[in-house]
Amino acid sequence: MPDLKVTADHLRRDAYLYIRQSTLRQVAENGESTQRQYGLRHRAIAAGWPAERIHVIDCDLGKSGSSAVARDGFQELVSEVALAKAGVVMGLEVSRLARNNADWHRLLELCALTSTLILDEDGVYDPASFNDRLLLGLKGTMSEAELHFLKARMRGGQLNKASRGELEMAPPVGLVYLPDGTLALDPDAEVQAALHMVFTTFGRLGSATRTVKFFLDEGILFPRRLRKGPHKGELMWAPPRHARILQVLHNPRYAGAFVYGRTRGRPRPGGGVSQIKLAMADWRFVMPDMHPGYIDWERFKANQERLADNAQAYRIQRRAGPVREGSALLQGRVLCGLCGARMGVHYSQEHGRPVPTYICQETTIRGGGKACQSVPGKVVDPAVGALLVELMTPMTLEVTLAVQRELEARAAETDTLRRQHIQRTRYDAELARSRYMKVDPDNRLVADALEAEWNEKLRLHTDVVEDYERRAPEEAAALDAGMHQRVRDLAEQFPRIWNDPRVDVRERKRILRLLVADVTLIKAEAITVSVRLSGGATRILTLDRPLPIAQIRRFKPELVAEVDHLLDRHCDREIADIFNERGLRTWEGKPFSLNKISFIRSAYNLPSRRQRLRDQGMLTTREVAKHFEIAETTVHQWGRQGLISKVCSDNCNRGLWNIPSDLRIIKGRPGRTALATRTASITALSTRQDAL
Structure with a gap:
């Protein structure tokens, strides 16, 4: 119906x-x-x-x-x-x-x-x-x-099942499920060595980025197990990426722990679900020591703290971060003694080189106020460096042995991993050869493909062997007897090495971070530096505040008095030459110049050499000519004849005439008698000097 x-x-x-x-x-x-x-x-x-x-x-x-x-x-x-x-x-x-x-x-x-x-x-x-x-x-x-x-x-x-730790999830590379359902380390020794090297290198360098650079510089490949496709389950070796290394460092299963609930789903507006990563404290089930791992749980938590410190994301308080370029020795280790926030680094130019200043901008960023304080790094860094050298002296032998063991262990680990990779490529080449030898020669379609695969595996094996043979002599030379002796000399030469300008500043920062947990700064009448060592001990340093730039640029009173004294007999250029001959320098450490002496005269209101001569009654050429009613050329002729003398008054370029008293009283053109008398006096004086 x-x-x-x-x-x-x-x-x-x-x-x-x-x-x-x-x-x-x-x-x-x-x-x-x-x-x-x-x-x-x-x-x-x-x-x-x-x-x-x-x-x-x-x-x-x-x-x-x-x-x-x-x-x-x-x-x-x-x-x-x-x-x-x-x-x-x-x-x-x-x-x-x-x-x-x-x-x-x-x-x-x-x-x-x-x-x-x-x-x-x-x-x-x-x-x-x-x-x-x-x-x-x-x-x-x-x-x-x-x-x-x-x-x-x-x-x-x-x-x-997750509450009992029995929920099976796809294991990361380096871990496999055994037939009885238990999780164990991958039996492939090369895979294990690669993962061990990741954790060892990160523990030594403290940065995921530098760990990746180490793998790339050494030519070491990292494994990845294919999850889908026709080659599902096979291992693929390739240079590691930063994201891949971070996945390994953040994965708790490498620490032998069963963890469930690391992410939480959130519906998206257009449909689907987005996964949000949760903090470790919010993970639903955490069961350490459930299966074998590459590191222990304590080391995993320490790695997470270090990665969090290295994070550059904007948070309530900026983390320490990894060591970076820049001359600030305490970068990432400085705390403000006034508000407790972490202090940043600001660089400025001084004498053509960058100078660090530690500044607390927490109030500025959060509340739009003024910075708590700023402390010059050129005062704090040398003091902390000297303290570090002092602390290193009793433990130099232990440090020397530790460095030597670290170099040898690193070289042995790298060499083992390269040898294992050679064995793997040799096995792949032999397997490809075996496949090729078993095929029917008349079946050219299959035989050609297997032959090409065999040739590719042989080429890859040859490249790996050549790379190993090229790197082996370099590493052997790096660990020769001379290197061992230089490592032993490190104990005695540590102060000189620490102060050597050729040493990378990042290496100094790494050494400091091994010994120093943080440094708290308070700037008052003096700068108080509280250094908290890694073991918990504390050292307090009290440093003088640097002088203001106005006081630094201010010339010493005795120098100004000496300039005033020399101006009675010398011009500015001559005074600059005298100071340079004595080895005196400006506040910038530079030689004195004509302009610098002129600046001192102007700043301290000192009469110039010319003014002093004028005060003594000396006249210019024009004034002499007007006084005696003669031409200016005649004035110069009198000077050549010795009737009058010229005194340098202005940087050796100009001068004033010194008129004798017997001529000065004559107004107008002097008579023949006066000139004859003056000329006779000069001639007699010259004759007497020649006789002497």
């Missing part, structure tokens, strides 16, 4: 049958459910739709109904309904169409607006009718709740 809800208007439009199974496994194993969904076509034919106008949408087989984002078939169905092309939408049950209330009610709203019917195994519904819409809404809610119950059951079983 035809349903009364189906009208001629509905029959003029097409019928759409939506078919979906949640997973591909259900499609393969639950064939009866799929057949029941296809069988709904007969319900549409019975209601009056011809078979050629019944469209089957089954491209969403194997897709979950929890979201409509990845379901192209459901999107097509919604489009046809919105365009008023559908007279009826068919699904075996509501859960086939959607298990998400938002998607389900959106479809109901469109069906109500376009007068589209909904048909399932129980009957036909009109979304425009309140009663039908209420019933469909209840069915959608029950479908969504059913999905929740299914997930809750599976989640409960998963958590139950």
